[in-house]
Amino acid sequence: MNRTWRFSLPVAAVTLGLTLPLLATPAQAAGSQTIQLWTHNGGNKQELADVNAVVKAFNASHKQYKVVVKAFPQINYNDAVVAAAASKQLPCLLDSDAPVIPAWAYAGYLAPLNLDPKVVKSINASAKGMWKGKLYSFGMYDAVVGLVTRKSTLAALGLRTPSLAKPWTLAEFNNALAKAKASGKYQYAIDLGTGWDGEWYPYGFSPFLQSFGGDLINRKTYRNADNVLNGGKAVAFGTWFQGLFANGYAPKRTDATMRDNGLVNGSVAFSWNFFNQTQFDALKGDMIVLPPPNLGVKPVVGGGSWQWAMSSSCNAKTGANAFLKFMAQTKYFKMFSDTLSNLPVTAAATKVSKVFGPGTDMNIAAVLSAKYAVIRPPTPAYPVIAKVFEAALKNIINGADVQSELDNAVNQIDQNLQDNHYYGF
Amino acid sequence: MKLLFGLLKYAAAILLTIVFVFPLVFMVMASLKPDYNLLQDVGSIRSFLPVGPISLQNYQGVFDRVPFLRFLFNSLFVATTTTVLGLLVNSMLGFALAVMKWRGKNVVFAMIISTLILPFEVIAIPLLYLMAKLPWISFDGGLHLTQGMFNSYQVQILPFIANAIGIFLFMQYFKTLPKELEESARIDGASWFRIYARIAMPLAGPAIGTVSILTFLPMMNSYLWPIMTIQDESYRPVMVGLQYFYVNWGTAWGQIMAYLTLLTVPVVILFLFMQRFFVGSIAAVGVKG
Structure with a gap:
């Protein structure tokens, strides 16, 4: 064996070792009921605690699905979502800033939601992410200046x-x-x-x-x-x-x-x-x-503030939708508002909110939002x-x-x- | 005259030291102050002094907000592994290009160098697709193949092992080694691998030092690629961790300064201990950082 071959053989062996697994088949994920949830709250302790509280309650109430939270720093959250969409790695559940929803719905990242019409009706217009007449997201809170x-x-x-x-x-x-x-x-x-x-x-x-x-x-x-x-x-x-x-x-x-x-x-x-x-x-x-x-x-x-949505590539849409239905309860709307000092998005939550309820200093926020709020243009x-x-x-x-x-x-x-x-x- | 020249030299050195050290002093001092005082002090000499309500609260806040040690370990592990594997792979190819004679060598070299034209952002998306599809051997309750490498160390390491600059620097350095060394080794019956491992590499200290620095530092500062491929907090590197301090409409400046101080101080200490080696290796290969 000449010297060139002696040098080349280890290189060839390494190359072969790295190439062979290319023939592998994807791991089977069937049967798994784990639902990934992405949120922009990395570093935002209180809001992440709120999200975790809802997830914990949901997981305790269902045996069929288990929601797992992955938190990202807000500043690069959108980049992470777009990269995940490009590589078809989107999670089932994700939050998004309201004005981005039409762009992500148009791009096919998101699936329409199937919530109780009464619940949908109860949510303020500025906290709903609509695209082509369909509901793609809703917020647990809103904001107003x-x-x-x-x-x-x-x-x-x-x-x-x-x-x-x-x-x-x-x-x-x-x-x-x-x-x-x-x-x-x-x-x-x-x-x-x-x-x-x-x-x-x-x-x-x-x-x-x-x-x-x-x-x-x-x-x-x-x-x-x-x-x-x-x-x-x-x-x-x-x-x-x-x-x-x-x-x-x-x-x-x-x-x-x-x-x-x-x-x-x-x-x-x-x-x-x-x-x-x-x-x-x-x-x-x-x-x-x-x-x-x-x-x-x-x-x-x-x-319009941060809202919750479901990805179109989700392989557990029923479970993801069940989570969103579970989340859209007055007690959770109230929790997000009171702990974060963000505006409640339903009349029922406003009524029971300690921070924004009738007679409070902050109630004016709810009044201003209801009377004057205009969402940013819902277009991709x-x-x-x-x-x-x-x-x-x-x-x-x-x-x-x-x-x-x-x-x-x-x-x-x-x-x-x-x-x-x-x-x- | 000689005394005056000496004084001027020292004055210039002190001035340059101040210019380079002041940002670090600002960072350390700001890390000890509450946000309000920190922002009030900006623009005055107070920002370089430990005045006002000084405390370690920002450091406590850092550990409260992020798993700092985990992020630091991740970055060090990824940067060190990439550097070590990069040294091996790039030096082998550099050796093959500089010393061995084989058909197509110039074409391969041209292709490697041409990759320098492309910024990382250009190849990021194709690389993302590739990493989403590539298989990996996983050890989860037994050995099996899984598709995709996201949320792992390997996704942060593998794409950056082969490096055109590293290959080029090793190749240039190996070219400067005396031909007689290689020829006498071949006459003695040494294989190419033995020549590479026993003769070329032990003499390549300066190139190893330079390539190590040029690989390690960018890997420690890695940001875009981990954002795209790491969704699991347990694999995130320090630079992504920095973004945890920009929340909603507020920025925790004091905690950012504390975080950066925690990151910078070990690197500065390491540099002070090893500066002679670093400077020597860079000077020998003729590369400016």
Whole structure:
């Protein structure tokens, strides 16, 4: 045997060893009733505990199925789901941020749910993930932002306290911001949460756009953004929004201290943000959540948070659906809301909620959501729309030409719609 | 004049040390402060000083939030195994390309080098398909073949063992070895494998050092691939673990700094002990990190 062969033989043996198993057949999974559940709550101790509590109760109530939880860090959860879908490794049950549901349903990742119609009807519209008239997901909670301030601030600035029946107009809102700035008491008149990136932009700011009369896409056809995102009303929104920063009313990028504590520590007069009981407690009866201002057409707040869905590749759909039915009970809706301080999604859960029930400080959140919530456009194009809108708005904040930015955004969105054959609309 | 030059040299060295050390000092100090104070101190000299309400609470928070030691073990195991297997495989191919004469050698070399053009993101999805389909021998209550390697150590190790840079560096290094060594070994009847194992590899210390560093560090920092292939927390590496601290609309900055300190300090200590070897090996192969 020559030297070359002596060297090559071990290499060939290793290669053969690695190649032979390619002839293997997949392991049989038949008979297994284990149902995998993926959640975005890795690192979120309380919400993961809530999910585990429901799973534990479900597993105890059934012998046929066993749900197993796998938690992912939220920041890379969507990437993990998309990668799993690409390699056909999706779990049976998974949660998803509400606006992504139509995209995942359209892509075939998800299967429609089969829940009791009475239960479905009881869930708020903003907590249901619908696509082509079918229910693909529902949330155990919702979220809402508010225009938060102090009663003493309103009094000191001589401002009318807006009511649900008569929210502030655009002129009144502008006047309030101007007076807050002129008072010299605050670092900024309002914090808009600009320290957050990504989804905050469409979630937090498209309600202003919609209040002006514009929108992210034409919701009648879902086939274009032209004339909607760059029409006169949208440009009016963009110009006004840019003015908030140009006039020094709001910081272009809020630091976390101001965003989280600005209202309590008095560095801002108003906050357009999530709010919680801790703030109410800290301000000892002085805090007030105002209805969103009517900037032209109607007051609007965003709606839709994380929701639960079932994958289309699930080989135990009956069990997965049984779990979702089990989860959709008032006691669990209440548990998620009370432990997380997130909005209940049914009237029954709101009624019994310790945090959001009638007479509580936080009940205003339920009222605002019920009266003003508009979900982000339920279209598979939404992930693209969200990115494009965020980029455009950031440029507008930094002084770019409003019309050009919105035109550019529209071009990108409409091109995407065209490239994808309008996603079946 | 000589004294002045010496002083300038030291001043420059101190300045550079400050530039490189300050981020680490900031990280360690921030890891001891509550989020509120940490953010308040940013932008002032206070952020580099242990002032304000100092505690180890962030470290407690890290262990409370994530299985840190598990993540660290996973990363170390994956990085070490990949490095060791990579050294073996890449050095063998580097040797074959540099020393042995065989038909198609140049074509193979060109193909290996051409893989350097492709960033990992380009091959990620095809690789994902492959790893979802490849079989593996599992020992679950007996020996049997299973399909797919997700949620395992092997899925994090196997795709990264063969490495074009490693092969290239070994090949270049083996080319510099005196021909006489190989020729006299062959005259004495040594096989190619014996020449590789007994002569070439013992002389390849600098190349081994460089390839080890260039393999180990990216593997420790591995992020995208584990996100795609690891759904089970017990196999997750440290860099994915870092994302546990970004929750909903809040970020636990103090805990992030504590987590990074826990990760960085052992590496810095290891480097301080072994810096002469690291610097020597990189200088010998002529690669800048």
